[in-house]
Amino acid sequence: xxxxxxxxxxxxxxxxxxxxxxxxxxxxxxxxxxxxxxxxxxxxxxxxxxxxxxxxxxxxxxxxxxxxxxxxxxxxxxxxxxxxxxxxxxxxxxxxxxxxxxxxxxxxxxxxxxxxxxxxxxxxxxxxxxxxxxxxxxxxxxxxxxxxxxxxxxxxxxxxxxxxxxxxxxxxxxxxxxxxx
Amino acid sequence: xxxxxxxxxxxxxxxxxxxxxxxxxxxxxxxxxxxxxxxxxxxxxxxxxxxxxxxxxxxxxxxxxxxxxxxxxxxxxxxxxxxxxxxxxxxxxxxxxxxxxxxxxxxxxxxxxxxxxxxxxxxxxxxxxxxxxxxxxxxxxxxxxxxxxxxx
Numbered sequence: 526x527x528x529x530x531x532x533x534x535x536x537x538x539x540x541x542x543x544x545x546x547x548x549x550x551x552x553x554x555x556x557x558x559x560x561x562x563x564x565x566x567x568x569x570x571x572x573x574x575x576x577x578x579x580x581x582x583x584x585x586x587x588x589x590x591x592x593x594x595x596x597x598x599x600x601x602x603x604x605x606x607x608x609x610x611x612x613x614x615x616x617x618x619x620x621x622x623x624x625x626x627x628x629x630x631x632x633x634x635x636x637x638x639x640x641x642x643x644x645x646x647x648x649x650x651x652x653x654x655x656x657x658x659x660x661x662x663x664x665x666x667x668x669x670x671x672x673x674x675x676x677x678x679x680x681x682x683x684x685x686x687x688x689x690x691x692x693x694x695x696x697x698x699x700x701x702x703x704x705x706x
Numbered sequence: 707x708x709x710x711x712x713x714x715x716x717x718x719x720x721x722x723x724x725x726x727x728x729x730x731x732x733x734x735x736x737x738x739x740x741x742x743x744x745x746x747x748x749x750x751x752x753x754x755x756x757x758x759x760x761x762x763x764x765x766x767x768x769x770x771x772x773x774x775x776x777x778x779x780x781x782x783x784x785x786x787x788x789x790x791x792x793x794x795x796x797x798x799x800x801x802x803x804x805x806x807x808x809x810x811x812x813x814x815x816x817x818x819x820x821x822x823x824x825x826x827x828x829x830x831x832x833x834x835x836x837x838x839x840x841x842x843x844x845x846x847x848x849x850x851x852x853x854x855x856x857x858x
Contacts, residue, residue: 554755554791561740561748607786636790658733658794661740 543569544671549579549604549616550634559603559634559659566664571599576611579604580619583626599629601671603655606635606642614646621650630671634659710852717843718855724840729833734796735857753837756795760830763788767823771816781819782811788826800829 546568550556556572563570573579583599602620606613613633620626630652635642643654652670655663724730741748763784770781789804803825810818844854 552787552790552794554752554759554794557752557755558737558740558794561745565740636793657790658736658796660736 543567544600544668544675545569545571545598546601546603547579547582547599548572549574549576549602549608549613551575551605551608555605555634555657562659562661562664563603565661566668568601568668576604576608576613576616576619579616583620600675601630601632601652601667603632603634603667605657606633606637606646614642614649617646617649617651630674632667710847710850713843713847713850714852714855717840717847718857720840720843721857724836728798729836731796731798733793737795738857750841753795753841756791756797757834759791760788760800760834763791764823764827764830767826771819771823776814776816776819778811778814778819782808785811797830797833800826800833803829 544567546563548556548559548563548570550559550572551574553574556574560570560572571582573582579602583602602616604613604616611619613635617631617633620629620631627650631650632653632655633646633651634655634657636657638656646654653667655667721730725734737749737752767781767784767788770777770784785804785807789801789808792798792801792804803822807819807822807826810822847854
């Protein structure tokens with residue numbers, strides 16, 4: 526399954542499978558932008574407007590249907606934090622608590638640079654926390670990180686990267702306790 | 707072609723002034739970079755969504771602030787959405803008013819909120835007219851057979 530030819534930042538389209546991202550955002554504008562950012566970065570993209578639709582897509586609500594899940598094969602979930610109904614954080618928790626879905630990396634997007642929020646998300650197993658508006662460089666960096674973990678099979682949570690504004694004070698972090706797989 | 711060159715110069719000057727005056731920030735430039743031959747109308751499409759959304763939000767805000775008992779959580783939620791969409795397209799001045807507006811929501815300061823809504827309307831109308839002017843310039847360049855200059 527891992528015949529992907531990856532060298533540093535390049536991926537040769539002819540002999541590699543496109544990574545499939547599920548993007549979740551309640552804002553139609555942000556959905557349009559994130560979809561474009563992801564497509565330009567050569568991801569296959571599915572966009573939904575809520576956490577519950579995301580779970581529907583992921584087949585969580587039909588957990589018994591394992592063949593349904595195989596067809597979907599999502600490699601990355603990127604979700605807005607502040608959404609009505611189910612927040613991105615709640616979605617993250619549901620995914621990480623699911624035996625079938627927990628290995629899928631989840632990235633949180635938020636316009637708010639709140640350290641306690643960032644910490645909570647990372648502790649809950651988020652791969653990364655991106656500040657909105659998300660830039661192309663964020664997506665490129667994300668792609669490199671996901672590709673590395675897909676090919677080398679390292680526990681992706683060991684390579685968690687934290688995006689913060691550079692002028693923020695850096696708080697000492699507790700040692701990551703990411704033994705989830 | 708002299709006409710194209712002149713239009714392109716106008717475009718560059720106008721875009722630069724919009725950035726210098728703070729109407730647009732780097733995020734707008736980022737959006738322009740996402741536009742190409744396969745998606746030639748990307749920016750116009752995103753901005754059109756923004757216009758539609760904004761007008762709804764402004765109406766919702768006016769209604770919410772006119773209630774006998776104002777639900778500040780609801781007002782804040784609308785402003786949060788407006789701030790988000792404005793940041794997403796680079797409408798910096800609109801986003802800045804939203805920040806102040808949210809502070810007044812937190813304080814449950816009706817007068818402050820009403821003032822901010824007025825400011826918000828003004829800034830939105832301004833940025834909308836400037837973006838429409840920018841898009842018209844782009845159209846003129848394309849119609850004259852020229853390329854839209856890439857900023858930055």
